[in-house]
Amino acid sequence: MAVEAGSGAIARRFRTDPHASGKRGQITARAIADEIVRRGWVVGESLGSEGELLERFDVSRAVLREAIRLLEHQGVARMGKGPSGGLVVTAPDATAVVESAALYCEFRRVDISQLYESRSALELTCVEIVARQITETNIAALRAALDEDQGGGDAKRLAVSGHDLHVLIAQLTGNPTLELFVSSLVDLTARYTADLPNSDCVSPISRTAADDMDAAAHAHRGIVEAIVAGDAALARHRMDRHLAAMAQWLTDLSTPSE
Known part of the structure; x- marks a missing residue:
């Protein structure tokens, strides 16, 4: 089942799905991946800074970082470092x-x-x-x-x-x-x-x-x-x-x- 992206969507899923509490990182990663697909999977495109992603997906910093770890492991996106860094779309290996x-x-x-x-x-x-x-x-x-x-x-x-x-x-x-x-x-x-x-x-x-x-x-x-x-x-x-x-x-x- 596709995960609804956008502000508050992940939080609503947590409240309505009794099995979601242990899967927040996976659910958030799936939501971000869904957004990448919807946007045409443009390699090199920035999805926003950590702060912007926290606001958009309405999750804790720990959950977002777990989601980013999963996305990096899957080769879907990587988090850039420094002031200009952000979550950048990559090509899976x-x-x-x-x-x-x-x-x-x-x-x-x-x-x-x-x-x-x-x-x-x-x-x-x-x-x-x-x-x-x-x-x-x-x-x-x-x-x-x-x-x-x-x-x-x-x-x-x-x-x-x-x-x-x-x-x-x-x-x-x-x-x-x-x-x-x-x-x-x-x-x-x-x-x-x-x-x-x-x-x-x-x-x-x-x-x-x-x-x-x-x-x-x-x-x-x-x-x-x-x-x-x-x-x-x-x-x-x-x-x-x-x-x-x-x-x-x-x-x-x-x-x-x-």
């Missing part, structure tokens, strides 16, 4: 959001099958969108990422190989939500790979680490070729096979060695 989302998934104990079920749902949509709206600029970006992806590495890199390529495909959709969620799941994949008990080993279904790397590189080439050709169905099919292979690889590594 997507990296912090991605890391928080990945940590939350770890807390909820998202398993490999759930991870790749989610990745498939998002990334098949991404390759289809990009293939249907392919441009010369996008082709150049994909080929550059593919060139970076074809270098050497070890077996661990199969699950995270092409990290930049997977995220780039999501970026090229032009949908920030898809980019954020794919980035979070790719980051989670990297975390899981690093924590697996057999992560220094190759998959039992392959002969060598080089085999695993070659398979991943081949899959990425095929996905890019399908996207560049504008073949959305083929791009979806190849991405689906690639993600399934990655899931199997992680499952193999997570199985205790005998």
Whole structure:
């Protein structure tokens, strides 16, 4: 529920909501964030001095400072120092959001099958969108990422190989939500790979680490070729096979060695 901004609005919420007493900082932060959104999220804009904010939101200095701490942590705004200081609108750092989302998934104990079920749902949509709206600029970006992806590495890199390529495909959709969620799941994949008990080993279904790397590189080439050709169905099919292979690889590594 959106919080009404303006003089007295927060105080009225405190009086009418019996559960709000322990959330004053959060409620005030939400109200300030709502105001930032309504004003068009103009990075660098000043929302006013501490005194002006105290009057506008009708809260104590302690509550306002807690709200500002939360906003600074979220990358929404920062309080400038000195006589000319004020609460200034900032651009949130997507990296912090991605890391928080990945940590939350770890807390909820998202398993490999759930991870790749989610990745498939998002990334098949991404390759289809990009293939249907392919441009010369996008082709150049994909080929550059593919060139970076074809270098050497070890077996661990199969699950995270092409990290930049997977995220780039999501970026090229032009949908920030898809980019954020794919980035979070790719980051989670990297975390899981690093924590697996057999992560220094190759998959039992392959002969060598080089085999695993070659398979991943081949899959990425095929996905890019399908996207560049504008073949959305083929791009979806190849991405689906690639993600399934990655899931199997992680499952193999997570199985205790005998």
